[in-house]
Amino acid sequence: MHDEPLIQFNPNFEEFFMFKKLLAFFAAMFLVAAFAAVDVNKATEAELDGIKGIGPVTTKLIISERKKGEFKSWDDFVTRVKGVGDKNAAKFSAEGLTVSGATYQGPSAAPAKKANKPLTEKAKDAAVTTKDAVKGAAISTKDAVKGAAVGTKDAVKETAKDVKTAVTPKADAAKPAASAAKK
Structure with missing residues (x-):
């Protein structure tokens, strides 16, 4: 057995405080x-x-x-x-x-405000906030739909290429047989 510990602890307080700083x-x-x-x-x-x-x-x-x-x-x-x-x-x-x-710094030289806004002003503020939120959601939705449309268009093009590639050899093979049948 070993008399030395597996992990040696060598406290170096100067390095520790430098690390803290x-x-x-x-x-x-x-x-x-x-x-x-x-x-x-x-x-x-x-x-x-x-x-x-x-x-x-x-x-x-x-x-x-x-x-x-x-x-x-x-x-x-x-x-x-x-x-x-x-x-x-x-x-x-x-x-x-x-x-x-x-x-x-707060409103400067603004006329004294009433304690509460009239209900119509509150409704206008709410309408503006709602309009802005809907506009933001519409922009996000438009971008998402546009991205999906581009992805779908690309997928359709690839599928069309695959179908054309698969059908073309069969059609080419059928041409000589059709020519022989006419003769």
């Missing part, structure tokens, strides 16, 4: 990258979709409006992008979205 550094860098600001005027579609609360429909609206000109302020952003109100602007800003590097 390195691990802490990478964790800090990851957190900084995760909470990095995304400017609405420069962000890609993927970066906009990465902001919690912004979906594909809102992303398309933002990019569409941005093509008309950069957003000058949060007020400009909220006014031009349908479905983004003060609540959503505050949420998006909290998630890291900025407009020209600025975070959302």
Whole structure:
């Protein structure tokens, strides 16, 4: 039998603490990258979709409006992008979205609002949200159907080739017999 243990433990505390510091550094860098600001005027579609609360429909609206000109302020952003109100602007800003590097500070110099929106405004907001959701679903469905149609078309072409290849030798073989029968 051996008197030495199978696994030797050689504590090197200096290396252990260096590893801990390195691990802490990478964790800090990851957190900084995760909470990095995304400017609405420069962000890609993927970066906009990465902001919690912004979906594909809102992303398309933002990019569409941005093509008309950069957003000058949060007020400009909220006014031009349908479905983004003060609540959503505050949420998006909290998630890291900025407009020209600025975070959302709330509505500026806006007239005093009533405590509750009238029912008709709530219904309009709900209709816009529903319309955007349906539009997004329609776009997704259209793309899926288009992909399926292309796949089906290709499959039909392949099947037609296979059938033609299988039938052609038989037809060619029948031609000499038909010619002999005529004579």
